[in-house]
Amino acid sequence: MDGGPKDGGTAFAAGVREGVRDALPVMLALMPLGLVVGVAAVEVGLPLAQAIGMSYLVFAGVSQLAALQLIAVGSPVAVILVTTLLLNLRFALYSAALAEHLRAAPGWLRAIMAFLMTDQAMALGSQRYALFPERGAKVAYYLGVAVPIGVVWTTASTVGVLIGAGLPAGLSLDFAVPLVFLTLWVAAMVRGAPPVWVAGAVAGGVAVVARPLPFNLGLLVAAFAGIAAGLWWETRRGPAPRPGGVSRAQGGDAT
Amino acid sequence: MTGATGWGLILAMAAITFALRASFIVLQDRIHLPGLVRRGLAYVPAAVLAAIVVPAFVQLGGDAGLADQAPRWAAGLVGAAVAVRTRHMVAVLVAGMLTLWGVQALLG
Structure with a gap:
């Protein structure tokens, strides 16, 4: 088994250490987002257990923030779930990108590794597998990256929940959520090619106009309009650089 | 939001989210995304984030006045400018x- 625990502890341990070392800067970068998600969960009124539990169960910061923002404006559950699906669709691409490298692991371990997948784990993993295709311990490396990132993320958001519970009201702290999204959006736009800019611009414009639609459906209408506009632009003007996800995911700013 | 809805939603x-993450890793080669969906995925982050951010x-x-x-x-505007320059979440939060x-x- 490639890099599995049975092929000698030393190679496995070395792979884990290599992963942890590569993940260190990512762990630092993730702490603010984890804190913000924790604080935001309390700000929109989730009970303490749910505010903490969300980060452990969903474990996907951007979609959690989006859900919290939608809860704050009173969206129905269906809109929140479709938004979760859209925002986390990229994980299916990552899953496809990583599958061949992690196939040596048994099914239960693959399920755990899938659960621990983040933008950062995918970015570091595929970078290492591309740079050093001959180096073994691929599973160990992935675990070395993904487990510490998971621990840091859940801990930071738990701390955020506990801090948030003690913050005074009336500071408009809920405004922090759109500011975080603004950062992520700007990063996605700046990293992207022209069809991505078209997608973002159209989605933003449609979202403002479609805002009066009931059940916050404007969000979904705008998202699909933006995606369609991006595809249309790409077909007219030639393809965007391969969307594989790697280049988009290296900002170290999203879980 | 009631407790039950909250846990159900979570x-x-x-x-x-787990189904998406597990898809290919757990099921390996048994699933394929259609080409259009694969291409469309490239625009999901910019489009969905824009739809959340801009409004x-x-x-x-509406009834919101200029003071609101x-x-x-x-x-x-300040947040966007800082985001373009630094792309640093904490800097954008503080400035905004x-x-x-x-x-x-x-x-006031």
Whole structure:
């Protein structure tokens, strides 16, 4: 088994250490987002257990923030779930990108590794597998990256929940959520090619106009309009650089 | 939001997210995404994030007056400028919140 625990502890341990070392800067970068998600969960009124539990169960910061923002404006559950699906669709691409490298692991371990997948784990993993295709311990490396990132993320958001519970009201702290999204959006736009800019611009414009639609459906209408506009632009003007996800995911700013 | 809806929502979000993450890793080669879906995925982040972000800062019509809107516009513009320059979440948060509070105080 490639890099599995049975092929000698030393190679496995070395792979884990290599992963942890590569993940260190990512762990630092993730702490603010984890804190913000924790604080935001309390700000929109989730009970303490749910505010903490969300980060452990969903474990996907951007979609959690989006859900919290939608809860704050009173969206129905269906809109929140479709938004979760859209925002986390990229994980299916990552899953496809990583599958061949992690196939040596048994099914239960693959399920755990899938659960621990983040933008950062995918970015570091595929970078290492591309740079050093001959180096073994691929599973160990992935675990070395993904487990510490998971621990840091859940801990930071738990701390955020506990801090948030003690913050005074009336500071408009809920405004922090759109500011975080603004950062992520700007990063996605700046990293992207022209069809991505078209997608973002159209989605933003449609979202403002479609805002009066009931059940916050404007969000979904705008998202699909933006995606369609991006595809249309790409077909007219030639393809965007391969969307594989790697280049988009290296900002170290999203879980 | 009631407790039951809250846990149900969180578990449903968790199930959707895990299914997407596990898809290829667990099922290996047994599934394929159609080409159009694969290409469309490239535009999902920019489009969905825009649809969340822009209406949070810009609201057409309605009953909100300038005094209500101006702090958000100012914070959004300052935040966007800092985001373009630094792409640093903490910097954007600090700049945006300080702008919001500052303009609120000026108009207050």
